[in-house]
Amino acid sequence: MERVLWLIIMIPIGILFTCLGICAWRRKKPMWFWSGREVRETEISDIPAYNKANGLMWTAFSAVFWAGAVLGLFQLDIAGIVVAVGTIVGIPLLVLTYKRIYSKYKR
Template identity: 40%
Template sequence: MSFSNIFFAAICLLCSLSFGAIAIWAFKSKNPIHFWSGSTVNPEEITNIPAYNRANGLMWLIYTVCMVMIGIVSLFNIIIGVILLVIICAPGTIALIIAYNVIYKKYRSTSTTHKISDSTAKTPKAVIIAIIGFVLIIFVLVGTMEYYGLKNPVVNILDNSIQIKAMYGVNIDFSEITNISLIEKSMDNIGAGTRTDGYGGFGETLKGNFESDINGKTLLFVQSKTSPTIKIERIEKKDVYISLRNSTNTEQLYRELISAIPLK
């Protein structure tokens, strides 16, 4: 799993802690808890405070478990994690509002009438704005990550090294290169193996560290279904594989590499 997967999962798990704290507060509170920020629920409003708080605690506990599960899923597939997070942040929050209203109406005392203050009445709009902003931030972050993940690597041939600019980019000294070959196969056919710390988002793009029984530990910058594939063998370091979206560009890069780099 890649750093981006771990980072995103950590965010989800940290968020779950705050929701879990609300659940614990609901279960332990002696007074009726409130839902909206800046509002209060007076004891005389509720007929059975322990049952009301338990119902709220269970609601927040379910939401916490959902957030934890999203974090776990994100470790293996960040795209599915993002989709689930958007669902739980938008429709999920609306579901929370509906659930709370059901709980409140169930335990509300009918013997008293309570006036909602102006500040409390305005809270839902502020919450909705915050949710929309949070979802947009998530989309921007993930969109940016996917943009850089899907881009072809930029390969520069310098005086004494090859510079690969990309997610999980690397500089390769000429002195550590033992061979450069052009394999008339895609990485899928060669055998990409298992991602250990790399990118494998939408489409066929694979970048980062992979491991397979056939090729051992490798560093990939490839379109997995596109051939040919450039293989750079190194002394006591991972072999590097490169394939661009356009096969002609891959072949041109190979010619530039073998003409510029003195091999032993």
């Protein structure tokens, strides 16, 4: 039962971040970061490349949850550690990565 609950939590989270990455990649207007600040088209020099970089960033972050889901099938303790460390380290990395992406494509 614990494994089923684990999968019920991990799979939707993995899907959420994967979909966010796909949506960012396909978006015609500049993708924003979750801080709520909209990025205007005039701010970005290459919108498709900027959105692709954002999409890759979110898809890479989703890998933590997909790995956690797969590991949870075999070893819940290790899966919990992977997800905990992945999110604790991953969230600040998301912020730093986004700042890099923004500064790279800023006009």
